[in-house]
Amino acid sequence: MTVHPFAIELLQLLILIGLSPAFAGWVKVVKCRLQGRSAPGILQPYRDIRRLFIKDVVLAENASWIFRFTPYLAFGVTVLAGGIIPLVSVDLPLAATADIIALVMLFAIIRFFTALAGMDIGTAFGGMGASREMMISSLAEPAMLMAVFTVSLASSSTSLTQMVTTMGQGQFMIRPSLAFALIAFIMIALAETGRIPVDNPATHLELTMIHEAMILEYSGRYLALIEWAGMMKLMLFFSLGIAAFCPWGIAANGDLLALALGVAFFVLKLMLGGVIMVLIETGMAKMRIFRVSEYLGSAFLLATLGMMAFFILE
């Protein structure tokens, strides 16, 4: 029995929207266990979102429509991105909407508007967060592109489904270029999703926060949307990594069994990926903001090395 591609698309979006808080909860639980604290439970993010949706909104007097529009935009763009990245199957009608470069740019829209929203209310924190976020992203983007380019060399395509198909169905071989690209990608993904060592999502300390500083003034449903979009973004970056570097197990067509297997593999890989991220986060300290340029510079260098390795070795 086969499933219609549009149904798969819908399934993907449901997984993304429905499971991303659970994934964020999973990361939190693993982190607590690893650091010897008691965990709030995997369902805590759902409870947080629900609470925020029920609460009334308190809006700064000076806030303009940009401030109110940004949460919806962030949510909308993230959901759209979720329809493009192959999570459980490559048979997606929306997959051709954007290749991986366009996808990176989709995330850039969210960042652009979140930074503007940070500046909208006119506090020093908002501007500080916006300024730092834009600096980090402008250094991360070239590195990201180099990593993407190295991966795309193997399949000579920047289309994600094409990359997954070549990787998943081709012969397994160890490619040094991909190893470099993977390390670079992990480093950049940590920076782009605002995790330690670049940013700390758990802090509200004035001088160290970046992403939190921009959204400090949000409350109620706006905050819920932004937080939810943030959780989805974290999951999507993992999915992007899974699709680009280890897509094995993903469903190649709409076959029901393959699809079920695809979902199972996806959840397993996510859980494993979450553990790896927690290990990195627990093992490292947050770095000074001006060290980030060196950090991202080395990510860029690794990705470039990967590209050279492809041309020289493969």
Place this chain on the structure above:
Amino acid sequence: MPPLDIACISILLLLSVVALSPLLSRRERLLIPTAFSLAALASFAAVLAGFLTIQQGLNSAATIPLGLPGLPFNIRLDPLAGFFLIVIGLLAGYVSIYSIGYLRAYPGRRPVTPLVLFYLLFLAGMLMVVLADDAYFFLLSWELMAAASYFLVMYEDEKAENRRAAYIYLLVAHVGAIAILLSFGLMAGLGSGFDRFDGYTFDAMRTARLAPGWAAAAFFLAFFGFSAKAGVIPLHVWLPEAHPVAPSNVSALMSGVMLKTSIYGMVRVAFDLLRDFPWWWGGIVLAFGLLSAVLGVLYALMQHDLKRLLAYHSVENIGIILMGLGLAMIFTSFHFPALAALALVAALYHTLNHALFKGLLFMGAGAVIHATRERNMEEMGGLIHKLPWTAALFLVGCVSISGLPPFNGFVSEWLTFQAFLLSPALPHPLLRLLVPLGAALLALTGALAAACFVKAFGVTFLGTWRGHRKASQIHEVGISMRLGMTLAAVSCLGLGVLPTYVIGWMDIIPERLFGGQIAASAGRFGWMWLTPYSYERASYSGPVVFGGILAVVAITYLLLHVRGTAIRRAPLWDCGFERITPRMQYTATAFAMPLRRVFGFLFAIREQVEIVSPQNHPVMADRFNYRLRIRDRFWNWLYTPLADGAFIVARLVGKLQQGRIQVYLLYSFVTLIVLLVFLG
């Protein structure tokens, strides 16, 4: 009516308005709407001419019996010229509509007639450049354009700053013009002999075959000359001086379309007149493109004058266009016509896009300056509440120039990325390794541009008002200014959402130039999907991105508003301080500080902090004075030595000037003898 006639009528209309407008110089309130409506009409006629030319794939030429005896003007309208007619006409039309409202503040303060005159001449000059089919008419039009724009930059000539900017502009423009003249001279002379005049037509240059060395000399002279006009680094210094001081409608035209005439010149010389070239020409064009893009955007980040910031962004965008052009040249030289077509279409598409969004941004900056009488962003803030229309339209420009989907800047940058990523097809190992690094620099440029426009929009329009004037005195601009900006903004969105149409329609340009096509692959899956090379390679769908975002946003909004939740407005959280003042907001300088530290080595930065303390003790500081000066390094590296050198040479040569008639007679006598000896 044939398109060539429409284009000629458009130019004639402009010139006749020039001739007639002095008659209305006493009634300027009537002159402004009349002249600019006619200018808009002429511009849209030029768009129509260009559109028909491309649509029908025409290539029509004519000879006008004007000019010197034996040297008539030749004009030609082919798809390439038609495309640039559209670029010029479209923005010029919007800006002319905008100008009706923009100039309304001037009558009574200063005479507007010269501005109207030179504006129209400038427009006519640009259209003529594109139509010219011989070196003589081309240079004549080129100079008309340069001279008219010089007077426009000089318009508010009571300020020393403006006179200086105009002087630098004129100087650079003429150094460039000399190089272009020499280049045409080489092509004409070496092609058909230095003793005849008939080599001056572009037709003669097309058939002439030059030795490789001379061809390179001709190309790089032309490249130098056009770069001076386009503001390619290191010839960009006039741009951030001239754009801010010109009236904003003029800056919109200069930055939006005048720079593009030099892109036209480069394409014409490389792909049409010379045609055969080795790959390293393209490599050099690409290298200058990368240099301009990265340095342009970094310098832009350091500015706090809104128009100066936009001027540096023009340098950046010209760089992006040159990347596409350079890649197209590299691909052509290795005989990959399809890839070259992709790169050229990316460059031309970005040319059109940049004209629209930069025109929009300059018009928006003009509206802001019009409303606040202020150019310094540090004295603005919170204008989104005062100028809601301008703010929304300016935001469209910001999103477009930052290369974010679904607007137009993204499409052309994405196409350039694709062209970069196809470089592994090249048979040259060094290029295969180095060219992709260019894509990383393009990504850096795009991300920095986004940072810069978060800064520009955030500091200007968001937060609270920082200025000295009362915020209540600021009002939204008039209807014609809003209309001009709205049209540009709608075009930006349209070109971003429906690129497949435009690319399919532009395809004839690369096909005529070097026989490469991309439309067949670009539009294979219908108008929704843009697949520039092949479906497996990469795809993008503007309509789905736009519609998808819109749909999810709408659904979320509706779902959340089923149950009415109240919004309570409250004062800002002030962290327990007594009150927050507008001075506590992040400024443009503060915003750029992290990037200034990361890329500081590229600038000449002088930073001073002075502690003012009545007790003369650093702990008891009363106030801090912070001074920051950032200069373009190229002034010190390149221009100051050049200027000093010119001065020394001038002083040496000046020794010839004795002021006595006997000495001068002696000079003439010696010259005569020398000439007789050599020629006799």
